[in-house]
Amino acid sequence: MNLNSFIAMRQEIFLLTILLLLIVGEIFIHKDKKGSIIHLALFLFGIHTIIGFFAIEESSLFGGMFRTNTLIHFFKNVLNVGVLIVLLQSADWIQEKMIPLNKGTEFFMLLFSSLLGMYFMISAGDFLMFYIGLELSTLPVAALVAWETSKRISSEAGVKFILSAGLASGVSLFGISLLYAATGSIYFADIIGVLTTTNLTILGFVLFFAGLGFKISLVPFHFWTADVYEGAPIGVASYLSVISKGAAAFILMILLFTVLKPLIHVWENIVYVIALATMFIGNLFALRQQNMKRFLAFSSIAQAGFILLGLITGTQLGTATVVYFIMVYIFTNLAAFGVVQAISSQTGKENRDDYNGLYRTNPNLSLVMMLALFSLAGIPPVAGFFGKFFLFAAAASKGYYLLVFLAVVNVTISLYYYLLVVRAMFIRKSENPIPFFKSKIYMRLGLIITVLGILVLGLYSPLYDYIFELSNVFNK
Amino acid sequence: MDILSLFVIVPVLTLLALVLSKGLKQARIISMIGSFIQLGMAINLLFAYFKERAVNKSIMLFTQDTVWFKNFNVHYAIGVDGISVALLLLTSIVVLAGVFISWKTDDLPKEFFISLLVLATGVYGFFISIDLFTMFVFYEIAVIPMYLLIGIWGSGPKEYSAMKLTLMLMGASAVLLVGVLGIYFNSNADGGALTFNILEIAKVHIPFEAQKLFFPLTFIGFAVLGALFPFHTWSPDGHASAPTAVSMLHAGVLMKLGGYGVFRIAMFLLPLGAIEWSWFFIILSATGVIYGAFGALKQTDLKYINAYSSVSHLGMVLFALLMLNKTAWNGAILQSLSHGFMTALFFALIGMIYGRTHTRDITKLGGLLKVMPFISVIYVIAGLASLGLPGFSGFIAEMNIFVGAFQHEEMFYRVATVISVSAIVVTAVYILRVLGIMLMGEVKNEEFLDLPKVTWFEVTGIMLLLIPMMGMGVAPLWLSDMTMESVQPFIQGVLNHL
Numbered sequence: 001m002n003l004n005s006f007i008a009m010r011q012e013i014f015l016l017t018i019l020l021l022l023i024v025g026e027i028f029i030h031k032d033k034k035g036s037i038i039h040l041a042l043f044l045f046g047i048h049t050i051i052g053f054f055a056i057e058e059s060s061l062f063g064g065m066f067r068t069n070t071l072i073h074f075f076k077n078v079l080n081v082g083v084l085i086v087l088l089q090s091a092d093w094i095q096e097k098m099i100p101l102n103k104g105t106e107f108f109m110l111l112f113s114s115l116l117g118m119y120f121m122i123s124a125g126d127f128l129m130f131y132i133g134l135e136l137s138t139l140p141v142a143a144l145v146a147w148e149t150s151k152r153i154s155s156e157a158g159v160k161f162i163l164s165a166g167l168a169s170g171v172s173l174f175g176i177s178l179l180y181a182a183t184g185s186i187y188f189a190d191i192i193g194v195l196t197t198t199n200l201t202i203l204g205f206v207l208f209f210a211g212l213g214f215k216i217s218l219v220p221f222h223f224w225t226a227d228v229y230e231g232a233p234i235g236v237a238s239y240l241s242v243i244s245k246g247a248a249a250f251i252l253m254i255l256l257f258t259v260l261k262p263l264i265h266v267w268e269n270i271v272y273v274i275a276l277a278t279m280f281i282g283n284l285f286a287l288r289q290q291n292m293k294r295f296l297a298f299s300s301i302a303q304a305g306f307i308l309l310g311l312i313t314g315t316q317l318g319t320a321t322v323v324y325f326i327m328v329y330i331f332t333n334l335a336a337f338g339v340v341q342a343i344s345s346q347t348g349k350e351n352r353d354d355y356n357g358l359y360r361t362n363p364n365l366s367l368v369m370m371l372a373l374f375s376l377a378g379i380p381p382v383a384g385f386f387g388k389f390f391l392f393a394a395a396a397s398k399g400y401y402l403l404v405f406l407a408v409v410n411v412t413i414s415l416y417y418y419l420l421v422v423r424a425m426f427i428r429k430s431e432n433p434i435p436f437f438k439s440k441i442y443m444r445l446g447l448i449i450t451v452l453g454i455l456v457l458g459l460y461s462p463l464y465d466y467i468f469e470l471s472n473v474f475n476k
Numbered sequence: 477m478d479i480l481s482l483f484v485i486v487p488v489l490t491l492l493a494l495v496l497s498k499g500l501k502q503a504r505i506i507s508m509i510g511s512f513i514q515l516g517m518a519i520n521l522l523f524a525y526f527k528e529r530a531v532n533k534s535i536m537l538f539t540q541d542t543v544w545f546k547n548f549n550v551h552y553a554i555g556v557d558g559i560s561v562a563l564l565l566l567t568s569i570v571v572l573a574g575v576f577i578s579w580k581t582d583d584l585p586k587e588f589f590i591s592l593l594v595l596a597t598g599v600y601g602f603f604i605s606i607d608l609f610t611m612f613v614f615y616e617i618a619v620i621p622m623y624l625l626i627g628i629w630g631s632g633p634k635e636y637s638a639m640k641l642t643l644m645l646m647g648a649s650a651v652l653l654v655g656v657l658g659i660y661f662n663s664n665a666d667g668g669a670l671t672f673n674i675l676e677i678a679k680v681h682i683p684f685e686a687q688k689l690f691f692p693l694t695f696i697g698f699a700v701l702g703a704l705f706p707f708h709t710w711s712p713d714g715h716a717s718a719p720t721a722v723s724m725l726h727a728g729v730l731m732k733l734g735g736y737g738v739f740r741i742a743m744f745l746l747p748l749g750a751i752e753w754s755w756f757f758i759i760l761s762a763t764g765v766i767y768g769a770f771g772a773l774k775q776t777d778l779k780y781i782n783a784y785s786s787v788s789h790l791g792m793v794l795f796a797l798l799m800l801n802k803t804a805w806n807g808a809i810l811q812s813l814s815h816g817f818m819t820a821l822f823f824a825l826i827g828m829i830y831g832r833t834h835t836r837d838i839t840k841l842g843g844l845l846k847v848m849p850f851i852s853v854i855y856v857i858a859g860l861a862s863l864g865l866p867g868f869s870g871f872i873a874e875m876n877i878f879v880g881a882f883q884h885e886e887m888f889y890r891v892a893t894v895i896s897v898s899a900i901v902v903t904a905v906y907i908l909r910v911l912g913i914m915l916m917g918e919v920k921n922e923e924f925l926d927l928p929k930v931t932w933f934e935v936t937g938i939m940l941l942l943i944p945m946m947g948m949g950v951a952p953l954w955l956s957d958m959t960m961e962s963v964q965p966f967i968q969g970v971l972n973h974l
Contacts, residue, residue, distance in 0.1 A: 066654045306659070379620050379646075380613040386545075389609075389653070393548065396657040401689070404657060408650035415646050419623060419639060427627040427635060461545045 007066050008059040011052055011076050012119050018044045019375030026105040034099050038091050041108040042442070045087060049080040055282055055342070058473070060125060063189055067125040069366060071470040072242050075250050075323060077117055081449075082243050083115055088446030089338045092439075093345050097148070107147065111239065113180035118247040120383040122254070127186040129178045130251070134172070137166045137247065141240060157231025164214060164224040172211020178204030190261045195262040202266050207298040211272065215248035216304050219277040226285075229297035237293055238337035241300040243276070246326040247308050253322050258316055264314055271312045272403060278305030279410040286417050290351050292340045295417070296333070299376060302414055303329055306388060307406055309395040317397055319471035321390040324464050328387035331453030335372035338447045339365050346437045356430035362437070366425040368386050368447050373418040373452045378411055383458035390464070478540050479521060480554045483564065483600040483789075486513055487593050494593065500585035506576065507589040511572040514596070518561075518568040525561045526958075535675060535965045536606055544610070553607035558962035559739075559809050560603045562955065563732060565817045569601065569940055570728040574721035576937035577824050581629065581719075588629055591621040599729050600935040603832065608656050608741065612649070615737070617699075619645045620728060622714070622722070630717040632657040634756055637710075637717035642727050644710040645701055648666035652697025652737075658690035660747055661854055677745050678969050679894045684748050691749025694742040695757060702734025702794055703787045705764030712771075720827025723779065727786050728820030732812045735793040739808065739966070743797055754798045755888060761798065762892045764791030767904035773909070778826045779834040781910060782819060785862060788899055789815045795896055796877040799889065802967045804880025804962070807873055809959045812951070814861070814869035817945035821858045826938055832927040838910055843919035852915045852928050859907040861945060864900055869948035872956065874900065 006013065018041075025040050058069040087108075098104050117136025124130035142165060146158025178188070181198045183191045195201060213221040219315045227236040256267055282302030289295035307329075310322035342365060343358075345351050359366040375384030388411065439447070457463060497503050497915030528537050536555030539870060544550045556564070581588045598618025604613040620644070626638035658671075662682045663671050671677060700707040709729075713721045745751050768788025775781045789811065796808035827846070828851055830836050845852040861868035864875075881893040919925060948955060 084748060087669075278816045314775070315548075374620070380616050383612070385616070390548070392653065393657055393660070396661055401654060401658060405651075405654050405693075408653055409647075412647040412650050416639070419642060422623070423627060423635060426624055427638075446508055461550075 006069055007060050008061055009066065010056065011048075011073070011080075011118060013121075014048050014051065015112055015116050015119065018048060019109055020117070022105055022108055022112075026130075034102070034104060035095055037104050037108070038094055038099075042084075042087055042091065045080075045084055045112075049077070049084050052077045052080050064189055065129045066120070067410050068123050069473045071319075071323070071473050072122055074467070074470055075122060075247075078323075078327050078330065079115065079118060079243055079247060082246070082334065083239070084366065085331075085334045085446050085449055086235055086243065087238050088442045088449070089238070089334070089341050090233070091442035093233065093235060093341065093381050096345070103301075107144065110144050112142040114144075114239075114244070115184065118243070122247055122251045123213065124251070125188055125189075127180070128213065131169070131173060131176060134169060134215075135230060137214070137244065138169065141236065141244065144236045144239075145228055147233050151231070151282070153231040154233070155231075157228045160231075161228045168211045169219065170215030171207050174203045175207030175209070177209065179208065183443060188255075191259050192261070197263055199346065201263065205260060205263055205266065206270070207383070209252075209267070212248050212252045213274070216245050216252065216307070217301050217379055218274050218304055218308070219281045219301065221387070222278070222281070222301050225301055226289075226297040228292045230291060230293045234293065236339040237297070238341070239335055241296065241337070242330045242333045244299065245304060249304070249311075249322065249326060251318060253311055256311060257261045257319060261314065265393045268312060268314075271308050272400070274313065275305050275308035275403065276406060278302065279407060280305075280372070283410050283417075286414070289417075290353065292350050292352060292355075292421075295352065295421075296340065297337055299414065299417070300333060302410065303333070303376065305410070305418065306407065309400075312400060312403070313394045313398050315394070315397070316468070316471045316474075318394045318467040319474055320464070321387075321394040324467050325387040325391050327467075328383040328453075328457050329448045331457065332372050332375040332384050333445065333449035335368055335454060336376065338443070339369040339372070339448060341417045342439050342443050342447070343432055343434060346439075347434050349434060352424050354434060355421065355424040356428040357433035358425040360429075361433045361435060365439075365444070368451055369425060370422055371451060371454050373421055377415045377418040379415075383454050383456075383460060386464070387459040477539065478554075479517075479524060480538050480540065480556060480604045483514070483604055483826055484556050484597060485950055486510065486517065487597040487600060491590055491593050491597070494586060494590050498678040500512070500582060503586045503589045504579055504581075507575045507593065507789070508572070510593065511568070511596075515568040515572050515601075518565045521556070522561055522565060523676075525556065525558065529601060529961070531933055535962075539606070541956045548609070550609045551607045551673060553611055553673055554604040554610075555606045558958035559736070562809070562813055562959060563603050563816075564600065565944075566732070567596065567599050567729045567811055568732065569944060570725055570820045571815065573820060573824065573940040574724050576933045576940070577724065577827060578719070579931075579933040582818065583629060583809040588625070591625045592725065594621045595625070595725060598634060599733065603736065606674045608674060610672075611674075611737075611741075612653065612656055614731060615652075616646070616649055618733065619649065619936055622718075622726065622730070624825050625722045626714060626718045629719040629722070631719070632717045633713070634717040637713040640716035641710040644707065648697050648700035648707070655694030655697055655742075655790055658686060658693065659741075662686045662690075674745065676739060680750075681857055681973065682746065684752075687746045687749030688752050689749075691742060691746040691753050694746060695738060695750075695753070698734045698737030698742060699757075699761075699794055701733055701740065703764065703768075703790045704734075704794055705760050705767055705787070708768070708787045711787060712780050715783040715823070716779040720823060720830075722954070723823040723827070727782070727815045727823060731786065731790055732816055733799065735808060735812050737792065738794060738797050739805070742785060743800070744966055744969060747973045750800060750970075751800070751974070756799070756887070758795060758798050758892050760848075761791045761794040763897045764788065765795060765896045765899045766902070769899040769906065771785040771908040774904060776838050777824070778829070778838060778910070778914075779836075781906065782822050782826065782865070785903070786815070786819055788903065789819075789862075792874065792896065792899075795892075796881060799881045800967075800970060801880045801883055802963055803876055803883065805963045805967060806956065806960045807876025807878075807880055809963065810869075810876055810948075810956060811873035813933065813955070814873045814883070814945070814948060815947070817941050818858055818861050818870065821854070821938065821945065824934075824941065825855050825858065828930065828934055830854060833921070833924060839915045840920065841914045842917045842921075843915070843926075845915045846919055847924045847927055848930070855915065856911060857942065858945075859911055861949065862967065863904040863907045867949050869945050869952070871949065872952040876956075884962075949960040
């Protein structure tokens with residue numbers, strides 16, 4: 001391994017170093033000061049995030065198993081920022097609930113391992129690396145979902161997650177083996193040339209797709225989502241709903257647009273149908289949710305359906321809009337989850353009715369939540385609007401007007417349930433509203449970053465243009 | 477800074493000042509100052525427009541163009557013609573009047589004025605945009621604050637009304653989005669680059685099939701906001717539940733976005749589609765004209781009466797626009813303006829009556845002329861304008877509409893015109909019925925005998941609306957000439973495509 005390969009794998013190596021440093025920290029930090037592991041982890045990861053912004057050259061390692069380029073590097077940075085926000089928002093919860101149980105360090109280590117898995121997954125140059133990355137990103141999360149062992153619902157969620165994840169990755173692996181049988185290679189670069197539409201490759205593709213569909217929680221692979229989100233600690237739920245989903249959607253897009261491009265006539269139709277099913281089912285089920293975590297779970301299923309609108313195109317425009325939307329979605333959904341987290345850790349309340357009259361007692365939190373919901377619903381001038389508009393434009397550019405029309409019907413449905421939360425916070429009055437409280441510094445920082453993201457990402461157009469420039473790496 | 481962008485910047489600055497303010501007194505003073513500056517800007521723009529128009533013959537004046545999203549060729553492109561100048565003036569007046577009418581908002585005053593100004597920003601931005609994307613952005617910005625405005629400060633079944641209104645309008649804008657995308661992706665039909673710029677697209681010959689597909693989407697997307705039958709149902713409920721200033725702004729200004737959008741986008745960019753579909757939408761809008769009038773006849777709640785009356789009046793706007801005819805189009809513009817002042821005035825008066833008597837049911841009111849003469853007299857004036865009496869603003873507008881509409885040579889259009897004209901008679905009936913029951917006769921309730929006097933801010937608000945409305949009726953020509961001149965290139969552009 002020479003210096004060049006070190007630079008190309010900079011993100012992975014740094015993250016691994018942080019992991020190891022945390023183990024050292026765990027050993028050396030005095031028992032009474034275990035809380036400082038949080039500051040250490042945040043500090044190290046913050047530095048890691050900042051260093052990540054330095055550019056990286058396109059390169060390929062280990063005979064093509066691992067590759068990186070500007071777009072992949074950019075996306076890793078997006079993931080970093082997302083994870084940083086998740087950590088900031090969870091810091092108080094770890095401090096209060098986990099440190100006394102001596103479970104602080106492991107939380108960070110598992111989360112970082114999962115992130116490391118995602119790095120490998122999106123940097124994969126062959127199916128083997130992809131599969132290892134997929135597993136590495138999933139398994140630690142299963143432990144994290146069951147983290148609050150004192151709660152029955154959390155353990156239940158953990159079991160549900162690990163069983164469904166195991167099944168999904170098994171199916172996916174079977175799909176990969178069929179693709180290997182048909183093409184004789186697991187390297188993406190080799191497969192592109194020899195992949196043809198035969199029954200075997202179609203079956204292989206469908207099975208493979210199911211595995212990633214699980215991670216993105218596309219219908220009909222979404223059944224785990226709501227239960228797991230409800231049972232998991234909120235920080236983990238938000239990690240699952242944005243980081244895990246975003247990374248999976250990204251790699252799915254890369255694979256569809258490059259390796260599986262010869263099958264475009266097959267996957268076009270599959271993506272079309274699944275996009276519709278995901279949007280409709282996600283939205284219709286979200287309508288009747290009372291628990292905010294379940295509500296956000298179904299809302300994030302619906303959002304995944306919108307992502308597919310960009311995936312269906314197979315063009316540079318599609319790539320750019322999907323990456324842009326995922327980025328916007330990370331900030332937006334983390335803002336919503338952050339508010340839920342802040343309220344839950346302060347009062348333990350998680351239902352929509354508990355939010356009644358929130359604006360009159362906690363105006364700032366309500367405003368953040370409103371911005372997030374408007375962004376999810378796609379209302380200008382916040383970022384979500386631009387994200388959705390561009391996705392729809394991408395789908396329309398290929399002439400899928402009917403799909404776009406049905407998608408905008410879904411936007412209207414989703415607006416209804418997002419407004420229900422706004423109604424609870426702003427319009428309804430309550431006998432015993434959530435009393436005023438001041439969030440801790442990390443939580444506030446986490447929310448401020450998301451709000452800045454929501455406001456700036458949309459209006460500041462050079463960012464989108466930059467992503468568009470980067471996107472041509474997969475569509476040459 | 478250019479003269480037009482100020483229409484977005486000043487409200488935004490006012491918003492920021494409001495965010496920092498504390499309490500009702502500061503909030504209303506800041507909003508008043510901000511709105512006064514906007515009115516000043518609008519008047520200044522009017523004179524600047526006349527000056528510029530004398531030497532500059534291009535369709536849009538004071539144009540500015542900044543690239544926003546390079547890849548989609550989205551520009552922040554702005555420019556005005558006589559129509560937008562007139563509507564900007566209308567908006568600034570109604571906003572200022574709305575601030576005065578809301579002088580005594582005691583529940584969350586800061587938030588109220590902020591929402592009001594967000595709405596105003598959206599409307600201003602919409603009227604100055606000549607880029608489809610920018611226009612669409614402002615359109616949604618203008619609609620969404622309605623939810624909070626009705627939900628928080630409304631009365632009656634406010635949660636229901638607010639949700640219904642928001643969902644119907646946002647649903648319509650979602651449909652519109654498909655239309656906008658359809659226009660955008662056909663804007664290279666003549667071989668140029670894809671563009672959102674309205675003036676550029678107007679030169680392109682969009683294929684007939686595409687026009688046929690996207691015209692109804694675009695038309696309905698805008699026309700729902702213009703209370704197109706049968707998508708008008710948000711309007712009566714919304715207006716009845718909304719607080720006074722919001723009803724004023726909504727009926728007076730926001731609903732004009734619908735007609736304006738139909739005129740600028742649906743008709744101008746998709747003329748072939750318009751001709752193909754005009755029979756269908758003429759049936760709908762003529763039904764709306766008649767239905768609204770009869771609906772108003774049956775209601776007893778003052779706000780419902782006005783809401784249905786708005787359905788009828790704005791139905792005429794859509795009806796006139798569908799005629800694809802210069803006189804009728806000019807009538808549609810004038811009707812928008814006239815209705816804007818008139819209906820805002822109505823809602824302001826209704827708010828004042830309700831604030832004093834605590835009822836809007838006309839059967840419980842009576843003899844108001846004796847107990848609140850000022851309000852009653854103004855109500856009579858507004859009523860006469862609404863029924864289109866010569867000398868008031870409504871007459872000139874409706875005259876133009878129906879004269880223009882009757883010029884159409886085909887029998888179908890003439891029959892539709894005759895049917896719509898008959899609504900004028902019904903209008904007279906429902907207006908006079910209200911005036912008769914509410915203002916004349918004996919005072920029905922002893923408590924009404926000593927009601928609070930009108931206050932200075934109410935009088936200011938009323939006068940702001942009354943004076944331009946009277947001015948329009950007495951001296952219509954300068955305004956009519958200004959809009960007619962601006963309608964000309966649009967009708968010409970449409971005819972070029974036929």
